[in-house]
Amino acid sequence: MGQDDDGPPPRGRNAGTAISIDRLVDVAQCAIRYVTVNPPGSERSLAEWFGSHLSRHGFAIEYVSNGDERASLVARLRGRDERPGLILSGHLDVVPEGGRAWTHPPFAAVHESGFLYGRGAVDMKGPIAAVVEAAIVFAESGTLPAGDLIVALTAGEEVDMSGARGIVESGLIDGADAIVIAEPTNLGIAIAEKGCYRLEIECAGRAAHASTPGLGANAVLAMAEFIMSLDALDDGARHPLLGGLTCSPNVIAGGAAANVVADACRAEIDVRTLPGQSADDVVARARRIGDGVAARRGVTLTIGNLGFPPVETDPGASIVADTARAVEEIVGARPMPTGALYATDAAVLAPALGLPFVIIGPGDPALAHQVDERVAIADLARAARIYAALIERRLR
Ligand SMILES: [Zn+2]
Missing domain, CATH: 3.30.70.360 (Alpha-Beta Plaits)
Known part of the structure; x- marks a missing residue:
């Protein structure tokens, strides 16, 4: 799929027009092909693969060990001044493929009829590919962000959120004033979770x-x-x-x-x-x-x-309004904040860092943990453009 055949062009300030859909799909496919089923997780090789991808675009890379063959990644594009930064986060591990047969093998990352199939397509290797694409597009623009742009990819979310705890304890994600969790929401905005x-x-x-x-x-x-x-x-x-x-x-x-x-x-x-x-x-x-x-x-x-624990963000927090405007800029309608019935790394990150969070990501959350998990390439692209527009709003 090329860059131009993905629905109407983005509106507003050209946010996200520099997104490369080919690169985005390549990254999502590569991520799905790393088998990071948790337990045991084995996220380290995928963390290192993302680390080398992001370091080629100027990000400083740190790994936080999460046990044998396991690690989380914190990638930081340094800001030009002391403004607080923005954390974009997703997890590297996936749940097992389950007992039933898949139409396409769960770790083959087959791209067919506009969909990408595989374990993690929505939860959440597709979403983290969109985050990474948006972060790289900002880095490629050549201007430093106003505050640090921090991409945090965690191990261990599906079992005990040990990776999120590890990166908090490391201090490596300090210095931000809001967290974006890229779990699938069909591009809606969730600001509370049970x-x-x-x-x-x-x-x-x-x-x-x-x-x-x-x-x-x-x-x-x-x-x-x-x-x-x-x-x-x-x-x-x-x-x-x-x-x-x-x-x-x-x-x-x-x-x-x-x-x-x-x-x-x-x-x-x-x-x-x-x-x-x-x-x-x-x-x-x-x-x-x-x-x-x-x-x-x-x-x-x-x-x-x-x-x-349950966590929630004040609906009046600026990250909520900025995210809603970024969605409106890309998809044309402003979403109302909702709640998520599932737990995410926000349950660890938000209380520990004392920061507001939003959950927004491509794909249908009902397909998470299911056989034939899949995500529309068009949704991955929209998500990358929304993240890019949000980074512009917060850090340009
Ligand atoms: Zn998830």
Whole structure:
């Protein structure tokens, strides 16, 4: 696909007209072909490939190790003065290809009928290719940015956000006043995301012969009662962009044989929270429910939790208006901010750096983690132009 056959020309200040669609597609294909399935991740080679690509265009490159064969990348185009910079961020890892067959092999990055297919096409190697293209186009313009232009490509997002934590601890992304997370939003703008927690429940009962269940304490029954009582986790709060708390029990295992009263059961429960709902409160409510079940059933329930907090940006923050104007400049309509129901690296980066964030990226988020994940080349190009227009607004 050439540069000129991608819909109407961009409007306004020529932002993004220098985008090379060929280079953008090449970079996205190359990124998809690096297999960075997490676990284990193995993001280092792809981080280094992006590092050499960006260093050829004047970016200073730093790597933050994330374990064996794993690294995040921070690329910085130094600003001409002390104005705060802008962080554009995406993750290098992808989820496994899943059990079902793909129409095109998941790591072949097949380009067909205007779409790019492959694991990561939308989540999020396509989006990071668009970020990198926009950053390079700015660098090629020959003027230094007013503040630092920082491209942060993280390892580990899909499992524990360890890469985002590592780059925060390194101090290598300091010096900015806003964060753009390039996760797929169909080019809408999300300014809030739910907290994402996993409750890990262990239930211990007492075995007995199944013909005399009254002599045992059935851990499977107790777990079932606990799970069916979890509606009480919702405190009734509603958020204008995110709705309410959700709770989904997705893993359960227990018992040893059909003729033995189950003395153990474990479950994992996904809980998504709103800004203002603290994990401690949610866990405390789960423990109260568990205590009631334990007393009625004669079992013990232990509840552990692991997760990321909800985060949101003030809708009046300048990054929100600037992003909306950049979208309007390229696609012709100004989007209303929305909320994201999934967690992103913003859950780590925004609180740690104390910065507002927006989530905006090409592709349908519903295709993330799916078989035949794909992104329209036209959307990748629009995204690169939007990022370029946003960099112009913030750093020219
Ligand atoms: Zn993602």
